[in-house]
Amino acid sequence: MNKTKITQNLLFALVLALILSLISCNRTKPQSPSNRHAASQKDSAAIAMVLLNQRLAQQADKDVIDFVRKQGAEQFVLENGGYWVTKTKRTDAEQISENTTLDIRLIVYDLEEHMLIDSRENINLKQHELIAPVLETLHSMHYGESARLVIPWYAAYGATGSALIPPYTNLIIDIETYN
Numbered sequence: 092m093n094k095t096k097i098t099q100n101l102l103f104a105l106v107l108a109l110i111l112s113l114i115s116c117n118r119t120k121p122q123s124p125s126n127r128h129a130a131s132q133k134d135s136a137a138i139a140m141v142l143l144n145q146r147l148a149q150q151a152d153k154d155v156i157d158f159v160r161k162q163g164a165e166q167f168v169l170e171n172g173g174y175w176v177t178k179t180k181r182t183d184a185e186q187i188s189e190n191t192t193l194d195i196r197l198i199v200y201d202l203e204e205h206m207l208i209d210s211r212e213n214i215n216l217k218q219h220e221l222i223a224p225v226l227e228t229l230h231s232m233h234y235g236e237s238a239r240l241v242i243p244w245y246a247a248y249g250a251t252g253s254a255l256i257p258p259y260t261n262l263i264i265d266i267e268t269y270n
Contacts, residue, residue: 178237179238197264199264216229234269
């Protein structure tokens, strides 16, 4: 009987030691980043910038729609990219293909119709870097045709602009193609 009691006491002491070691385990707590405050400031600044750009994009849409209405909205078609197009001259010539080289004239205005660019170029559509609305419109045109695009800033040169286009500029682009 004495052996049983000693075994029970030993087992109890072992279990108690195991429980106490688990309870008293002092693991190092994970440390929070030292730049935590700065990260939250960056996050709030990024969120504020996104909200500002959303408001500016909504205003751009309103300004572009007002311009299109003044020009005669029934002439224009709203494309999936958020810009408006009207063909100002149509032809029955061959359609412009994706791999073609062609002569074009681009006249770029802001919505107040101040001319920003007037260029005539010979371009290869596959290699030339054009903003998406211009490229998409050229692919839907025939040789000798002309078109007018009205593009909000976010579908054109965006918040950064370019060498000749200021940031956040809504554009009017006249495109002429030549045979």
